[in-house]
Amino acid sequence: MKKRATIGKGLLYAVLVTYAIITLIPFLWALSSSFKTLEEIVSGTISFIPKQFTLDNYKQIFLEQKMFPRWLLNSTIIAVTVTVLNLLFNSMAGYALARLQFPGKKPLFIIILAVLMIPAQVTMIPNYLILKQLGWLNSYQGMIVPTMINATFIFMMRQFFINFPKELEEAAELDGLSRLGIFFRIVLPLARPALAAQAIFVFMGSWNDFMRPLIILSDPQLFTLPLGLNSFKGQYISYWNYIMAASMVFTLPVLVIYAFFNRYFIKGISFTGGK
Amino acid sequence: MKRKWRETGTGYLFMSPTLFVLLLFIIGPIVFAIFLAFHKVQLLGTTTFEFVGLDNFERIAHDARAKIALWNTLKYVVIVVPCQTILALVLAATLNAGLKGQKFFRIVYFLPTLTSSAVLTLIFMWMYNQNGLINHVLKLLGLPTYNWIGDPDVALTAIMIMNIWSTAPYFMVIYLAALQDIPDSLYEAAELDGANALQKFWYVTVPYLRPVTSFVVIMGLIGTFQLFDQSYIFSGGSGGPNNSTLTVVLLIYQYAFKTLGTMGYAAALAFVLALIILTATLLQRKFSKEESLY
Numbered sequence: 149m150k151k152r153a154t155i156g157k158g159l160l161y162a163v164l165v166t167y168a169i170i171t172l173i174p175f176l177w178a179l180s181s182s183f184k185t186l187e188e189i190v191s192g193t194i195s196f197i198p199k200q201f202t203l204d205n206y207k208q209i210f211l212e213q214k215m216f217p218r219w220l221l222n223s224t225i226i227a228v229t230v231t232v233l234n235l236l237f238n239s240m241a242g243y244a245l246a247r248l249q250f251p252g253k254k255p256l257f258i259i260i261l262a263v264l265m266i267p268a269q270v271t272m273i274p275n276y277l278i279l280k281q282l283g284w285l286n287s288y289q290g291m292i293v294p295t296m297i298n299a300t301f302i303f304m305m306r307q308f309f310i311n312f313p314k315e316l317e318e319a320a321e322l323d324g325l326s327r328l329g330i331f332f333r334i335v336l337p338l339a340r341p342a343l344a345a346q347a348i349f350v351f352m353g354s355w356n357d358f359m360r361p362l363i364i365l366s367d368p369q370l371f372t373l374p375l376g377l378n379s380f381k382g383q384y385i386s387y388w389n390y391i392m393a394a395s396m397v398f399t400l401p402v403l404v405i406y407a408f409f410n411r412y413f414i415k416g417i418s419f420t421g422g423k
Numbered sequence: 424m425k426r427k428w429r430e431t432g433t434g435y436l437f438m439s440p441t442l443f444v445l446l447l448f449i450i451g452p453i454v455f456a457i458f459l460a461f462h463k464v465q466l467l468g469t470t471t472f473e474f475v476g477l478d479n480f481e482r483i484a485h486d487a488r489a490k491i492a493l494w495n496t497l498k499y500v501v502i503v504v505p506c507q508t509i510l511a512l513v514l515a516a517t518l519n520a521g522l523k524g525q526k527f528f529r530i531v532y533f534l535p536t537l538t539s540s541a542v543l544t545l546i547f548m549w550m551y552n553q554n555g556l557i558n559h560v561l562k563l564l565g566l567p568t569y570n571w572i573g574d575p576d577v578a579l580t581a582i583m584i585m586n587i588w589s590t591a592p593y594f595m596v597i598y599l600a601a602l603q604d605i606p607d608s609l610y611e612a613a614e615l616d617g618a619n620a621l622q623k624f625w626y627v628t629v630p631y632l633r634p635v636t637s638f639v640v641i642m643g644l645i646g647t648f649q650l651f652d653q654s655y656i657f658s659g660g661s662g663g664p665n666n667s668t669l670t671v672v673l674l675i676y677q678y679a680f681k682t683l684g685t686m687g688y689a690a691a692l693a694f695v696l697a698l699i700i701l702t703a704t705l706l707q708r709k710f711s712k713e714e715s716l717y
Binding site (some may be wrong): 154156157160163164168170172173174181194232233236237240243244249250259260265266268278327355356362374381387398 | 430431433434441442444445455456459470501514520522526530535537538540541556592651660672676694697700701
């Protein structure tokens with residue numbers, strides 16, 4: 149009996165380790181390629197350890213390719229602004245839907261839920277025409293304003309505030325705080341775990357988005373990283389060492405954020421995971 | 424009375440950013456999209472609209488590329504959704520077996536989900552190279568090698584492999600959360616009945632997870648029907664080689680933004696796609712509900 153249990157355990161470990169290797173290989177291969185010389189890349193030899201370790205690829209993308217730092221900056225500006233606005237506006241809407249009484253609340257909530265189910269392709273073309281009319285194509289606001297709220301997270305924040313203890317708010321009200329005061333001084337600081345999970349998802353969604361910038365941005369000066377990377381590929385079609393270095397730079401910020409917020413991340417998925 | 428008015432005011436104040444975006448960028452566009460689907464749109468100079476009735480929808484039936492795109496997308500959905508669901512379930516069950524180092528494995532497995540589709544696609548294109556890592560490994564194992572990116576017979580398969588690999592971990596996390604809720608008593612009862620590990624998995628875990636599986640399959644359907652980034656980057660926006668990676672969304676993108684005068688037609692295609700996704704989700708729901716009656 150015991151022997152069988154050990155064999156079973158061994159088998160499970162084998163599955164886990166094998167799949168870990170399958171997961172890691174593409175990343176390790178990309179990382180190692182980013183430190184290889186062009187000669188080694190072209191020669192087609194397969195080795196995970198660069199024969200001649202070089203930082204030239206990174207130097208190339210940051211110093212020679214002047215656009216690359218600009219793309220990094222654009223992505224950062226857009227992702228950070230979108231995240232901050234989402235945290236604020238989704239919480240405000242979620243709070244109103246959970247706690248405040250006003251006419252039209254129920255239909256509004258139903259509309260927000262319904263919107264969750266509309267695929268982005270339906271609104272994509274009209275959105276383009278509206279942004280064109282506003283003169284917002286090729287602009288930060290064209291990227292930011294349409295994504296500054298998110299129905300999924302409004303819903304999530306509503307669920308969070310519904311389960312939030314009312315007594316704290318009532319005590320604050322007795323102390324003479326207004327609704328706004330209560331919301332910003334008492335409720336929002338206590339909602340930190342929900343906000344952290346939301347922040348990661350919104351930031352990643354914006355940072356990794358490909359389709360929206362592809363449609364809205366045509367000026368390379370304003371490209372975000374995914375778009376820049378794609379145009380980079382076109383330009384340096386056989387310079388996979390540069391492309392891999394750029395990919396690694398692109399991935400690093402998300403990994404750092406994940407390392408810091410890992411705990412909230414899993415929580416956030418089970419939040420949004422329809423449970 | 425005054426208090427009530429104040430609360431209404433605060434309510435609308437708090438809702439105002441949401442209402443603004445909802446009206447201007449979501450509900451307005453949905454109405455606009457219906458309008459577009461029945462019009463021919465000219466973007467040159469000032470935008471003009473010409474009413475064409477159902478022409479745009481009729482055109483879909485005669486469009487050879489639309490049929491190819493639909494066929495590719497269906498093939499992709501039918502293969503990727505079951506594969507990624509089963510893989511996610513197996514990985515979650517293995518991770519939940521109480522072994523050491525779970526946390527480490529979980530972090531490793533999650534990497535692809537964090538990484539952007541653009542980066543993943545580029546990394547895989549680099550590995551799919553004719554002289555690339557994947558062909559080297561295949562040769563080493565004595566298996567046939569492929570021109571993954573250039574051969575129309577395998578290009579879509581290449582994207583499928585990549586996406587199963589990158590999406591399964593996301594659903595794995597959802598399964599993991601659900602697995603923690605299964606009461607131990609169920610497994611103990613099964614053990615008393617003499618069930619082995621595999622039987623416990625099949626007769627206890629799988630049925631218990633049915634609602635979560637339903638959710639995972641629906642999310643999978645919605646995601647796979649909308650495949651775009653990967654085939655766009657893989658084919659440089661063309662859907663090639665020989666239309667083998669052309670998906671419905673890529674076709675919508677091409678008609679809307681790359682060819683002149685077909686924006687209304689693209690809007691009609693988008694509606695058909697939305698309808699297909701809706702039907703697939705409803706069917707899945709109905710199907711899994713009937714199953715749970717037994």
